[in-house]
Every structure is written in C-alpha cells, then in structure tokens.
Amino acid sequence: MEFSIKSKNPEKQESACVVVGVFESGKLTTAAGAIDKSSNHYLSDVIRHGDMNGKAGSTTLLRDVPGTACQRVLLVGLGKEKEFREKEYGAAIRTAVKFLKDTGATDAALFLTEIPVKKKSVAWRIRQAVIITRETLYRFDQFKSQKNNEFLLKRIDLAVDRKTKPVIAEEALAQGQAIxxxxxxxxxxxxxxxxxxxxxxxxxxxxxxxxxxxxxxxxxxxxxxxxxxxxxxxxxxxxxxxxxxxxxxxxxxxxxxxxxxxxxxxxxxxxxxxxxxxxxxxxxxxxxxxxxxxxxxxxxxxxxxxxxxxxxxxxxxxxxxxxxxxxxxxxxxxxxxxxxxxxxxxxxxxxxxxxxxxxxxxxxxxxxxxxxxxxxxxxxxxxxxxxxxxxxxxxxxxxxxxxxxxxxxxxxxxxxxxxxxxxxxxxxxxxxxxxxxxxxxxxxxxxxxxxxxxxxxxxxxxxxxxxxxxxxxxxxxxxxxxxxxxxxxxxxxxxxxx
Structure with a gap:
C-alpha cells in the first residue's frame, strides 16, 4: 500500500474515492462541508432524506457527486461529536478502509485525518491512520491453495490542512509506515x-x-x-x-x-x-x-x-x-x-x-x-x-x-x-x-x-x-x-x- 500526504481541497481531489465524515447530528466535517457547498448541498440532501444518519460505523457511497473531480464520495458515520476521541477516530478509519477494499477504487483520498481529536496532534492522526489501514488490510493466506484476489486499492492520500507543516506530516507518515x-x-x-x-x-x-x-x-x-x-x-x-x-x-x-x-x-x-x-x-x-x-x-x-x-x-x-x-x-x-x-x-x-x-x-x-x-x-x-x-x-x-x-x-x-x-x-x-x-x-x-x-x-x-x-x-x-x-x-x- 502506497501512502502520501495531500493538502488539496476535497472537491478538487481527482481520486477514485474521497472519504469524508458525518457526525450523528448530521453535522458535516470541514471536508464534507466543502463538498456540500461545491455540489449545491448534495450531501445535505442525502442526510435530510435519511440515507446517512451519522451513526458510528455507518457508510454511504455516492457516485458522480456534482461539483467534484472524484468518481465517488464515501460518507463515514462518526457518532456523536462530543464523544469523538481516539477510539472513535480509529474506528472511523477502520470502517472506511474495510469499505474501500471491497469497492473498485484503486486509490482514495482520506479526509478523516483532518478531523480534530481532543489532545491529539495531526502527527498522531497520520501515524494512527497508516497503522490502522495496514492492520485492516493484513491477511495471512500463504498456505492456502486458493488465494484471495489482490485488493484493487493501491494508494491512499492522507489529507492535512494547509496550516500543517509538511515536515511534521511526512515524518509522521514515515513513522506510521515503519511501525x-x-x-x-x-x-x-x-x-x-x-x-x-x-x-x-x-x-x-x-x-x-x-x-x-x-x-x-x-x-x-x-x-x-x-x-x-x-x-x-x-x-x-x-x-x-x-x-x-x-x-x-x-x-x-x-x-x-x-x-x-x-x-x-x-x-x-x-x-x-x-x-x-x-x-x-x-x-x-x-x-x-x-x-x-x-x-x-x-x-x-x-x-x-x-x-x-x-x-x-x-x-x-x-x-x-x-x-x-x-x-x-x-x-x-x-x-x-x-x-x-x-x-x-x-x-x-x-x-x-x-x-x-x-x-x-x-x-x-x-x-x-x-x-x-x-x-x-x-x-x-x-x-x-x-x-x-x-x-x-x-x-x-x-x-x-x-x-x-x-x-x-x-x-x-x-x-x-x-x-x-x-x-x-x-x-x-x-x-x-x-x-x-x-x-x-x-x-x-x-x-x-x-x-x-x-x-x-x-x-x-x-x-x-x-x-x-x-x-x-x-x-x-x-x-x-x-x-x-x-x-x-x-x-x-x-x-x-x-
């Protein structure tokens, strides 16, 4: 799996899939809000019609969202905003990766890494995203005569906001990959x-x-x-x-x-x-x-x-x-x-x-x-x-x-x-x-x-x-x-x- 750091706007991300979060109240994360604005409130309509409730572990896949450069947008439920901490962050990453590996997407842009986690830095979020992604994709089948097909997903871009110093993000990425x-x-x-x-x-x-x-x-x-x-x-x-x-x-x-x-x-x-x-x-x-x-x-x-x-x-x-x-x-x-x-x-x-x-x-x-x-x-x-x-x-x-x-x-x-x-x-x-x-x-x-x-x-x-x-x-x-x-x-x- 190849990882990289990106600071591009989510609606301009040319990717097979852009992953953003939704809280249980229906509140959109910053990245989801940007896509909602560029798509003339397409995401808000999805939520209003009951296709995404924001509950932890829930997912909704949208194709050809207007106003975006990506093929798909994956909405991931984050649960209650006040309760969103380390465990919930890890669960959201895991949910997204499990869903992505079963789609036809060859690459994805993960904007969950932009979501603030109380008392945790962007470096922590990047390290954990890499570790959890690799953990989720791990499999041991070398002794099986019929092996599973290779995952189509080959690359994940981890999003950070423009205020993040590139050297900090890149070092955290390297640490996550090594771990x-x-x-x-x-x-x-x-x-x-x-x-x-x-x-x-x-x-x-x-x-x-x-x-x-x-x-x-x-x-x-x-x-x-x-x-x-x-x-x-x-x-x-x-x-x-x-x-x-x-x-x-x-x-x-x-x-x-x-x-x-x-x-x-x-x-x-x-x-x-x-x-x-x-x-x-x-x-x-x-x-x-x-x-x-x-x-x-x-x-x-x-x-x-x-x-x-x-x-x-x-x-x-x-x-x-x-x-x-x-x-x-x-x-x-x-x-x-x-x-x-x-x-x-x-x-x-x-x-x-x-x-x-x-x-x-x-x-x-x-x-x-x-x-x-x-x-x-x-x-x-x-x-x-x-x-x-x-x-x-x-x-x-x-x-x-x-x-x-x-x-x-x-x-x-x-x-x-x-x-x-x-x-x-x-x-x-x-x-x-x-x-x-x-x-x-x-x-x-x-x-x-x-x-x-x-x-x-x-x-x-x-x-x-x-x-x-x-x-x-x-x-x-x-x-x-x-x-x-x-x-x-x-x-x-x-x-x-x-």
Missing amino acids: AEGVALARTLGDLPGNICTPAYLADTAKRIAADHALECEVLERSDMESLGMHSLLSVAKGSHQPPKLIVLHYKGGKANDKPVVLVGKGITFDTGGISLKPGEGMDEMKFDMCGAASVLGTIKAAALMQLPLNLTVIVPSVENMPGGNASKPGDIVTSLSGQTIEILNTDAEGRLILCDALTYAERFHPTAVVDIATLTGACVIALGHVASGLFANDDDFAAELLAMGSEAGDRAWHLPLWDDYQDQLKSNFADMANIGGRPAGSVTAACFLSRFAKKFTWAHLDIAGTAWKSGAEKGATGRPVALLTHFLLNRAGKLEN
Whole structure:
C-alpha cells in the first residue's frame, strides 16, 4: 500500500474515492462541508432524506457527486461529536478502509485525518491512520491453495490542512509506515505454523533483518549456551529435536558510548507444556507462544526503518517445549546463568526458564533499561482479558513511561503489583526457588520470578498472553505490543510528535 500526504481541497481531489465524515447530528466535517457547498448541498440532501444518519460505523457511497473531480464520495458515520476521541477516530478509519477494499477504487483520498481529536496532534492522526489501514488490510493466506484476489486499492492520500507543516506530516507518515511494517512482521511470524516457524527459522529471520538494515546479529547455539551455563534455558529444549537458539540483534543508531535499550522476547515456537502436558483442545494456538519474540523482531525492524538516534539490542531465547524421553521432569533442579538454582515443579511454566537466562545475559550490554515481552501466564488473561497487557516493573517511573506510550499508541497495558509479599510463594525446599508459586496471583508470581534476575538494571515485564493473538473466527496474531514498544522508543529518541 502506497501512502502520501495531500493538502488539496476535497472537491478538487481527482481520486477514485474521497472519504469524508458525518457526525450523528448530521453535522458535516470541514471536508464534507466543502463538498456540500461545491455540489449545491448534495450531501445535505442525502442526510435530510435519511440515507446517512451519522451513526458510528455507518457508510454511504455516492457516485458522480456534482461539483467534484472524484468518481465517488464515501460518507463515514462518526457518532456523536462530543464523544469523538481516539477510539472513535480509529474506528472511523477502520470502517472506511474495510469499505474501500471491497469497492473498485484503486486509490482514495482520506479526509478523516483532518478531523480534530481532543489532545491529539495531526502527527498522531497520520501515524494512527497508516497503522490502522495496514492492520485492516493484513491477511495471512500463504498456505492456502486458493488465494484471495489482490485488493484493487493501491494508494491512499492522507489529507492535512494547509496550516500543517509538511515536515511534521511526512515524518509522521514515515513513522506510521515503519511501525506498520514491524506489526506486519510480528503478525506473520505469529501466524506461521510451528512446523515452519522453529527456533532456526526465527534465527534466519533475524539474520535477514540484520542484512537488510545493516544490523549486527549473533546466534548462540546449544554448545555456546552450555559453555556459558544457561542450563535453565537449555532444560526447556531437552525434549525437542529442534535445536535451541539465543538470538541477539544490535541496532546502533545512537552514539558509540550510549547505553542501549534492551528488549527480550520469549520465543517458544511451540509449547506442548512438556511433561506437564497441556489439554489437547486449543493446543494449536500454542504456536503463538513466540509472539514476544515476534514483537521484538518487529520492533527492531521498525526502529531501523525510522533510523532512530538510539542504541537498541534485542535478545530472543528460542526453544520448542516438547515431551520426550529426555525432557525435563517435575522436580528437576537446574542452575541458571546467574548461578541461582531452580526447582522445576511444572514444565509448562517454561517461558520464565528461558527468559531468566536471557535477562542475565542482558547484563553484559550495560542497558539503560530492559523490557521483556512474553505470552507468560493464563492468569494474566483472567485478570485483564484481551484488552490490556499486564505490566510489571522494578521502577515506578519506568512503568509510568511505558503505560503512557501504550495509551499514546492505542496498545494499552495495566500496571500490576510486584511486591515482595508475593515472593514467598516461590520458596522451594530443595533449590533457591521454584518455577511456580501456585494458583493465587499467577501472573504476579511469574513476574516476581523474573525480577530475581533483573536486579542490576531498570526492568519491566509485559505479559501479553491475553493480547498477542485472537481466537475464534478472527484467530490470528495481533502484532501487539509492537506499537507500544515503538512509541516508547520514539519517545526515548525525542522523535514523538504527539
């Protein structure tokens, strides 16, 4: 999809379709009003005759509107004007794009981006329009023998008023496209089946990203991890024929001596639960257990495309968790890279076993901050559903920064407690700690476990078990939290116009 910025009058726009908005009261947006005036109140007549009520989600397509240079005018209902905020803006963009892709229009001029959104800038509106458009048009059909026909829609012009500085609009457009690319990569990796997307496939993907964007890439093999003492991570891979990988990518857009932000993504490419076998129903969705890894790979790709002036390191511990004659057993004790010992009471609590060694490995990069991202606990789904990711942090200011960027991106998280009171649930009679803390506060005790390996840096943990993919008729990866992470990096780099 090709995007561009336009500041031309809507009635003079030579396009296959011009998209304008109508509020529930029948009030026309500025662009719709301009078309109404040039067409001798054609739009007002349509509204008066009841063909458009302005309710959110409604659409009316008009052809050959007099006084215009376009082939079609699409009216999109915006709902009540007083309630038009971020969510309503995103819904309007989504409604328009869904309608456009099923028309014969090859291009469109989107004047919804001119509509003011309270406390949001034109840069925000442009970024969101691009991200939402690409999200709406995404599809995964590479394994279908009968593929859908290509969309006719190839180009969208995003309208801005003449007061908008071109440099701000163009930069926001470039940011939106980069973030959308990162989200698309994360979704594609998540949607791939486990027999294709193995740890080796993730490593090859990282190498391709590195080659495309001049990044540094290193892949540690089983022998490398054995030499380092990553026995917690390696314990998860023991039942699988797929070799484990520790993938490290470096993007160096900052100064040589600038400390990097480090992102750690859980890369369990398929999770059977191991010896603590999961129920068969819904187990196919455990291909999504590498969505943390997918999100950090998507994020570093977006950062490279935006050429952000900061240093970023991505670490992906990747294994397959399978039952087998050599698989870890409940009651086994392993020694982590940090030297702390872990009693494995449940082999299905495996994500924390690979993340803890990756967090310890992150120390060598002297990070300014570390965020790990993982589809870690079903308990987080029970707590927050599929709306917000769970956020834990050892620094409240850092947590607040991430929360704010999640809200800015429309990729929200919620701050959950990381109090020492919960640490007692991880006590073991035989090792320094157990890998589970029982049913109560399962997402909290999982974060408490990880916090024991993150004491040497500012750290946050995002539990995306409820937000990384959808089930049912819309089954598929969402690409979250790439938007949150990229906005966080944009803000850190001083490049976020909001």
